[in-house]
Amino acid sequence: MSKTVFENSISLDGYVAGPNDNPENGMGDGGMRLFEWYQAGDVDMPLPGTDMAFKVSQASADFMQAEWANLGVMVVGRRTFDIAHGWGGYPPGGGRCFVVTHTVPPEWVNDDSPFTFVTDGIESAVRQAKQVADGKAVSITSANIAQQCLSAGLLDELILNVSPTLLGAGVRLFDHLGSAPFELEQLAVVEGIGVTHLKYRVIY
Numbered sequence: 761m762s763k764t765v766f767e768n769s770i771s772l773d774g775y776v777a778g779p780n781d782n783p784e785n786g787m788g789d790g791g792m793r794l795f796e797w798y799q800a801g802d803v804d805m806p807l808p809g810t811d812m813a814f815k816v817s818q819a820s821a822d823f824m825q826a827e828w829a830n831l832g833v834m835v836v837g838r839r840t841f842d843i844a845h846g847w848g849g850y851p852p853g854g855g856r857c858f859v860v861t862h863t864v865p866p867e868w869v870n871d872d873s874p875f876t877f878v879t880d881g882i883e884s885a886v887r888q889a890k891q892v893a894d895g896k897a898v899s900i901t902s903a904n905i906a907q908q909c910l911s912a913g914l915l916d917e918l919i920l921n922v923s924p925t926l927l928g929a930g931v932r933l934f935d936h937l938g939s940a941p942f943e944l945e946q947l948a949v950v951e952g953i954g955v956t957h958l959k960y961r962v963i964y
């Protein structure tokens with residue numbers, strides 16, 4: 761059975777985006793600092809499913825490429841989908857993308873769309889994603905969805921790309937943790953340039 765993995769870049773004080781994040785201000789005020797490590801090295805790191813490539817340290821490339829290679833489909837919240845403008849129809853990872861939402865945007869519903877809009881909650885989204893993941897991991901890509909998965913016992917692993925930045929405000933990753941505390945087993949610590957990669961398994 762596929763596992764679920766949350767992976768995001770995060771500030772040292774726990775934010776995945778700055779304040780005032782919206783479709784015109786993608787990562788919020790100051791939030792793009794979280795992605796500076798994407799251009800901090802000299803090793804090519806292609807983002808699967810897109811024509812984007814980052815320039816990172818060898819350590820980051822080795823770690824992230826191994827992780828990304830194991831990610832299949834994605835589950836994400838509607839805010840991230842809207843802020844990313846649906847990635848122009850090409851979600852990162854190149855697989856199917858399940859968007860958890862209260863309302864379905866009709867303009868994105870057609871036979872060629874990579875998106876499935878799930879209106880009956882995260883358990884349903886994760887179940888549907890696992891059904892088409894073909895044994896690969898399901899990528900949980902937004903904070904709000906990760907929080908709900910954690911509380912529901914549906915999140916297996918966390919990968920945090922920690923930026924040496926204090927945003928001070930914005931979208932907090934570790935918020936609304938209904939059934940906290942959670943025990944985590946540390947699986948990896950990788951020092952890159954401008955980033956420290958941390959990987960944990962959630963122990964339920």
Ligand SMILES: NC(=O)c1ccc[n+]([C@@H]2O[C@H](COP(=O)([O-])OP(=O)(O)OC[C@H]3O[C@@H](n4cnc5c(N)ncnc54)[C@H](OP(=O)(O)O)[C@@H]3O)[C@@H](O)[C@H]2O)c1
Nearest residue numbers: 768769776777781837838839840860861862902903904905
């Ligand atoms: N740092 C990084 O690596 C990284 C990566 C990805 C994204 N981001 C950023 O991180 C931020 C994530 O925002 P977020 O965590 O607040 O929001 P989110 O998870 O992207 O979306 C939350 C929204 O999803 C819908 N939703 C969530 N749970 C639902 C449920 N159970 N049933 C129905 N609908 C549900 C609701 O929207 P509706 O009510 O409108 O349907 C809700 O407002 C964004 O700024 C994004 O750009 C950062």
